[in-house]
Amino acid sequence: MQTLNAMPWATNFWLAIAGLLLVTLVAGLWRIWRGPTATDRMLAAQLFGTTGVGILLALSQAMQQVALIDVALVLALLAVIAMVAFVKRMQGPSS
Amino acid sequence: MNLAFDVLLGIALLLCAAGVFYSRDLFRAVVMFIAFGLLLALVWVRLDAPDLALAEAAIGAGLTGVLMIDAVAHLSAKNAHHQGAQFDQTGARPQLWSRILPVFSAVIIFILLLGAIWWRPDAPVSLPDLVAESLPESGVEHPITAVLLNFRSYDTLLEIAVLLVAVVVAMALKPDTSEPEAGNSKDPILHGLSARLVPPMLVVGVYILWAGSYMPGGAFQGGAILAAALVFLKLAGFGIERLADSLLRIGLALGFIVFLTVATSVMIGGRPFLTYPESVAGELIFFIEAMLTFSIGLILFSLFSQAPPPVAPTSSLQGEQDER
Amino acid sequence: MSANLWFALVGAGLIALAAFTFFVQTHLLRRIFAFNIMGSGVFLIMVGMAQHLRQTDPVPQALVLTGIVVAVSATALALLIFRRFYALSAAVTLTQDNDTLGDSYEQEPRQ
């Protein structure tokens, strides 16, 4: 498996970044819970996707795994689909 | 540092699951569910399982989320037609014992599992060593692909059969008179977005498939991405599901046909079922995987697109309402 | 405690939560959520426990990959049947009058 070269201190640095992002993610969780409208919730979920990409990239540095960049790529591409489904189905001509 | 991150992640995951379960509003549950899929993908990363993270990112956070949104939209759209239909109603107030019994059994389940995890014996057999040992003969470098398509390829064959059966059932469920989906006009924004987004999706799908032979990736993850791209196209108003029925059937079954044919035809050379000749194992596996990716993508998409449109014809409803 | 074991415990928690939900909720869609999350808990236990004290184990990871694909098709199938059922009955739960075929049951041939 390919690895990235990193200093020992860098591992902790990137992990701290990932942790920080995770904390913001938990804050986003609260927004999903509170709402109040469906659109708020959906936007929070989108923020989730973006933050998730950030965490994955930080983790790929911390854990020195190139494959995680692929995961981030897939997440970045696919997170939008839920939004499109939301726009088309919940806010579409039927409602 | 590591532990703090994992603990936070685990707690967030549990909170998210609780959020799914205790949301009175169904849509909130769905959004929580999408978030759950994303957190789970992160957990797989922490468990050193990037393959699963890929699959979860594509399936859990992507496809399943869309399926759920679609279903909830279906419920609310139909709800407008059914005056007084029970929507998200969990019935009368339950008795006290029917409150206590589930709590009790859930606690029991948790304690039993806790014990099972805590006092687990050390495994006398180590499959990872065996996998590592046989990896050079498998034709691929990535151990998970080797397990899925060589060592335990029979599981995978049956699994594709499972997917195919799901599609057959979906086809059987489809009403005979399918009506065109209402309001499926092309949205200019979506149209532009899909023109920019779908090509990279397809490229990434193929890349993930190709990467599978030496690093995390493979047919399932690639197929899920392909399916997502197709779903996107359908949402954007491209009528790709209106392919010729027979063509679609062949596409759905192609991966399975190729897999089964290869699995059986190696027996002509006197080898057991599903034994790839070692010299061409890598090429055969890649060929099968490519076909599987195509079929899995089509199957997952098909499971999405066979769903009745949100505004279903209400002709069959008349009799039902009279009954009540 | 290693990360693997911790996530296996989280998996156990998910299973218990989902089982509770399955017992108290009759809404068919919510039960689909419960299945998915319960399945995820099982997957976490499968990978987490196998990798605890051992190296990364590709076998359970491959099994879980199979499991995820089976789970998504099960979800899709359950949703399809549920939606068809909903279209015909406008019910989101399986109630007692669907339980037995009942006195009024006559075969409805489809057109």
Next chain:
Amino acid sequence: MNLIPFLLVIPLAWALISLLLPRLPIGPIALLGMLVQSLATALLWRSVQLHGAERYAIGDWMAPLGITLVADGLTVTLLAITALIAMVCAFYALFYLRSHRHEARYFWPLFWFLLASLNGIWLAGDLFNLYVGLELVTFAAVGMVILSANRQTLAAGLRYLYMALLGSIGYLLGVALLYSAYGTLDMRQLAELIEPNWTTHVAMLSISLGLLVKTAIFPFHFWLPPAHGGALAPVSALLSALVVKSSFYILARLWLDVGADVLPVITAQGFGLIGACAIFYGGFKALQQDEIKMLVAYSTVAQLGYLMLVFPLAAGTAPEHSMLAWQGGMLHVLAHALAKSAMFLSVGTLVLAVGSKKIDALAGISTRIPLSLFAFGLAGVSLMGLPPSGGFNAKWLMLQSAIGSGQWHWVVVLSLGSLLTATYIFKVFRVSFDQQAIDSGKGLVKRAPWGMELSALFLAGLAIALGFAAALPVELLSLPEVESSLMEASQ
């Protein structure tokens, strides 16, 4: 050339043909496929009879790494009964599906996938492979239940799907725990390694609960009657005869083959207790039904209870009693499969003929459609356990085992159960032989196609004939012993 993989390849290939080429006459083609399949099964049966159990390493990868298929005496017996019943059901379906055009299109692919998955389960020697097989069975079976897609069958199918999925998760959880504890998924290797400890017990508990749900053993039976009672007649026959047996088969294999040393006597007695509850509850519910198909479906709930009696009789008793119980239980699987499929097929004909599912509607039909009623009666004889029939032999072996090991309470359960069965079978006969109705000219019926009547009669005849030919399968069934002697030889 080894035949084992062909038992999977043939149904899968035919499934593809009937899925991709719907314009061909897929019904007759299916019958042809069943002939090929039966031939392959017969050859495998013969080979196992001559040379003993066979093991087959798929992909040439040896057991803990790869997946092994096992064909021992029990396996080939179940393969044979599957091929036999499936062939008759296919023949029956040719006539039956004429009035169900839409269903016919998807019946055949699902039929073949179901057959492939059943064969896969009988042959499997790997825990995770069994999981995939179970899911395949579930999807195909649920698909067949909801073929008619009306409100009742959809509700039944949903209930079935949900319970089956719950069962699968329970099973998978157990497999995950066993893998983490022993590092292997191969059942034979696991049999050598397994030892009683907390993890093993929780794993086996989880697996057992999952499989009990899937087998519809009381108190998890409630999904079965609507699903089996509401489906098309050939589907009901396949589901009641074979599908519920597949999960029981795994349960029996796991406890009695793999985990015999870790099965506490209290668990075995507990299994027997819920079996007894199933016998009585199913029997009483069958008696209360006023729809003929629901009566037969509840009868399945009751008959499945007998299977659970195998555990207390076979675990922790002397080897000869244990063997008797094991043989009796497996013979009951065969006898019930034949009798119940015959019953569902004949009931399907009766319902088609009188145009109603009510038992009352059968009043006075004994003179109009005697052949199907006769088939129903023969099947009933076997279910009640009257001699000479397969059901009698099965219950006789179990009684002997119970008496021999001094477990008198199971003797009582076995006898009372037969009495209860007789009561609900005779309920149908009382109505159909109603002299008043015959005289008043009630019970005018449509002609039933000859093939349908004949298929039911054939299976019912076999259920009786099993009473005379019981030695043939019983001899093969004693092969868990051969399995273990092979094991020693290979070490």
